[in-house]
Amino acid sequence: MAENISIRAVTTAEERALEEEREQEKAFRAAPKLNKSPLHGLWALTNRDLIKWYKNPIQLFISLIQPIVWLGLFGKALNFGAFISSQPGITPAEIAALNLKEFGTTSYFSFLSAGMLAFIILFTAAFSGMSVVFDKRFGFMNKALSTPVGRGAIVVGKILQSVIRSLIQAAIVLGIAVGLGMDTSHLNALSIAGAFTILFLMAFGLSSLFVMLALRGSDWQTQMAIINLLNLPLLFASNAMLPITIMPDWLKNVVKFNPVSYAVDGARQLLLGSPGSLGVPLWVDFGVLTAFAVILSGLGIVLSWRLLSK
Amino acid sequence: MSNQESVKQTEYSQRPSIVKVENLSKSFGSLKAVDGVSFEVKEGEIFGFLGPNGAGKSTTINVLTTLLRASGGKAEIAGLDIQKHSTEVRRSVGVVPQEYTADEDLTGLQNIILCADLYGIPRSNSRSHAIELLKLVELEDAANRKVSTYSGGMRRRLELACGLINYPKLLFLDEPTLGLDVQTRAAVWKYIRMLKESYHMTLFLTTHYLEEADSLCDRIAIIDHGHIIKIGTPDELKASIGGDVIVVGVVETEPDISSDIAKINLVKDVKKSGGEYRVKSEIGEEASIKIIDMIRSRGLHVTKISLTKPTLDEAYLEFTGRTLREEETNRMAMMSQRMTMRRARS
Structure with a gap:
């Protein structure tokens, strides 16, 4: 009897183990229905880079402090308004008129604030290619490429994470600028929404450009060189820091081919109510930037099909 | 095999x-x-x-x-x-x-x-x-x-x-x-x-x-x-590089039976040198038993036996x-x- 019981106990234990194994196998084999849309995985890829950003306190802190430093130090030190107001015998009305004539707004600081929005986006976008290089270097790119995720989704994910980060930073810059004395008489929900749409288009186009330039290479030194080569010219050959009116003619023409200029121009028209310094209406700014974003991201996706598999 | x-x-x-x-x-x-x-x-x-x-x-x-x-x-x-x-x-x-x-x-x-x-x-x-x-x-x-x-x-x-x-x-x-x-x-x-x-x-x-x-x-x-x-x-x-090597030690004065060993199933090659036979076989474990049985059935003596498996290193080298x-x-x-x-x- 006792033997019987023990035998049965063993059997049940065995049965249970078998059952468990069968259960496990079933769980292992029951593959779920897959999401096969070409956009699947896009948010996962975007979010991965965003997690790396906001879960890293130092990186987050630096990217928040950077705009404060630029606006606070650069914006306040490069005080062109002082040239005007320090003229002997000038009246406040004349100062205001001169500011309006040169900068299209109440002060140089307000003028620069709009430029700084574009600046912070340009600098964030420039580094979007860096994460492509590191993903290639550390093997993650190969992992992603061995999955059915769309090659385009890999590229668009990189672009999107950079766009989101740069727009958040631009919003912080705007807040700081207002705190430091930017003209707020034209700020309202609509003008802010419009300005950020313009900035979104520029961020999308610029991020596409830098991601695209990183698709080929896999060493970060080259990528750094590309960033330095493009970043400052794109910034200086634009209307972001100085009014176009004081530039020589040849530079004016260069400025007109720079997409950054159109973003700054649009942002100034919307946020500061200034007349367009490029001499184009607002819809042209939107048009140029939309074309810029569509063409470059399209080019990036097409190149990703070609360059991401050899 | x-x-x-x-x-x-x-x-x-x-x-x-x-x-x-x-x-x-x-x-x-x-x-x-x-x-x-x-x-x-x-x-x-x-x-x-x-x-x-x-x-x-x-x-x-x-x-x-x-x-x-x-x-x-x-x-x-x-x-x-x-x-x-x-x-x-x-x-x-x-x-x-x-x-x-x-x-x-x-x-x-x-x-x-x-x-x-x-x-x-x-x-x-x-x-x-x-x-x-x-x-x-x-x-x-x-x-x-x-x-x-x-x-x-x-x-x-x-x-x-x-x-x-x-x-x-x-x-x-x-x-x-x-x-x-x-x-x-x-x-x-x-x-x-x-x-x-x-x-x-x-x-x-x-x-x-x-x-x-x-x-x-x-x-x-x-x-x-x-x-x-x-x-x-x-x-x-x-196996394709020649198989296992069996070394059979015998009493040197006893007659040479290389040709008999070579007739055994599974044996591929036999060489006699002094008091030992070097036998190649694809399945050494089975061949070695048959070799021992055969030698003993002739009333002769086996003094020692060893079996070496070829390694993959050797195969790779080959x-x-x-x-x-x-x-x-x-x-x-x-x-x-x-x-x-x-x-x-x-």
């Missing part, structure tokens, strides 16, 4: 092929990394590519997993042409690359779920499956730790779990134990065998460790300079004309391999 193994062998050859490769080649500029290889992998077997660095092992895996485009030839995986149906192929196979691909800033669990997202596995399923896989590779305690805190062995296991997230029937492993210490290597082997035995998966792996190919693989393809030199089971490869050693490949490949080995030891 024992009977049991020959049974196993016929069993494999009767199984359907899950990978069919015909005359596949891949060139980088003027370098022919893979030069017209043809082979088949049968369902449920562990198939190994054995060769030195730069032989074309990783390139073949990268072509089969559609990371690289083939320059010539064709390949089918589970009936799907890898060129025409690359996305379908990616969906159905698992890949454990040579490098450590996990994101160090994310936790182990986040990494697997990210992989699942890339395969389009719905979150309702992927979380539980990810935890299941972490248990399988015994990483559940480290699931919520950042990968940067993992040891080399833990990372390798995490890569294995990631490669299994899409319920693959076929898993590619590129140098799965590169740079790992002996103990960790044994653990990885355990998982690989378990995948074959418990989950009936087919495994395709590359290695440049002879003992790994010998103990793990059902069949091996020796690859060198982009060519497959020989395909067979480890025992077949060893086929490629050199020992398996590190070879310089292109700079990027070497750099990435060095990085993998460095991280494996961390």
Whole structure:
């Protein structure tokens, strides 16, 4: 009897183990229905880079402090308004008129604030290619490429994470600028929404450009060189820091081919109510930037099909 | 080859092929990394590519997993042409690359779920499956730790779990134990065998460790300079270089019976030198008994006997004309391999 019981106990234990194994196998084999849309995985890829950003306190802190430093130090030190107001015998009305004539707004600081929005986006976008290089270097790119995720989704994910980060930073810059004395008489929900749409288009186009330039290479030194080569010219050959009116003619023409200029121009028209310094209406700014974003991201996706598999 | 193994062998050859490769080649500029290889992998077997660095092992895996485009030839995986149906192929196979691909800033669990997202596995399923896989590779305690805190062995296991997230029937492993210490290597082997035995998966792996190919693989393809030199089971490869060597010691004054030994079934070759016979046989265990019986039945004496099994090292030497050693490949490949080995030891 006792033997019987023990035998049965063993059997049940065995049965249970078998059952468990069968259960496990079933769980292992029951593959779920897959999401096969070409956009699947896009948010996962975007979010991965965003997690790396906001879960890293130092990186987050630096990217928040950077705009404060630029606006606070650069914006306040490069005080062109002082040239005007320090003229002997000038009246406040004349100062205001001169500011309006040169900068299209109440002060140089307000003028620069709009430029700084574009600046912070340009600098964030420039580094979007860096994460492509590191993903290639550390093997993650190969992992992603061995999955059915769309090659385009890999590229668009990189672009999107950079766009989101740069727009958040631009919003912080705007807040700081207002705190430091930017003209707020034209700020309202609509003008802010419009300005950020313009900035979104520029961020999308610029991020596409830098991601695209990183698709080929896999060493970060080259990528750094590309960033330095493009970043400052794109910034200086634009209307972001100085009014176009004081530039020589040849530079004016260069400025007109720079997409950054159109973003700054649009942002100034919307946020500061200034007349367009490029001499184009607002819809042209939107048009140029939309074309810029569509063409470059399209080019990036097409190149990703070609360059991401050899 | 024992009977049991020959049974196993016929069993494999009767199984359907899950990978069919015909005359596949891949060139980088003027370098022919893979030069017209043809082979088949049968369902449920562990198939190994054995060769030195730069032989074309990783390139073949990268072509089969559609990371690289083939320059010539064709390949089918589970009936799907890898060129025409690359996305379908990616969906159905698992890949454990040579490098450590996990994101160090994310936790182990986040990494697997990210992989699942890339395969389009719905979150309702992927979380539980990810935890299941972490248990399988015994990483559940480290699931919520950042990968940067993992040891080399833990990372390798995490890569294995990631490669299994899409319920693959076929898993590619590129140098799965590169740079790992002996103990960790044994653990990885355990998982690989378990995948074959418990989950009936087919495994395709590359290695440049002879003992790994010998103990793990059902069949091996020796690859060198982009060519497959020989395909067979480890025992077949060893046997094909002449088989086991039996040394039988006899009393020197007794008559020479070489020709009688040569007549014994299973004996391939006999040489007498002084007081011993050097006998070659494919199945040394069985032949040696028969030799002893025969000598004794003549009323003669056996003074000593020894049996030496050929090793895969010898077989490799025989086929490629050199020992398996590190070879310089292109700079990027070497750099990435060095990085993998460095991280494996961390």
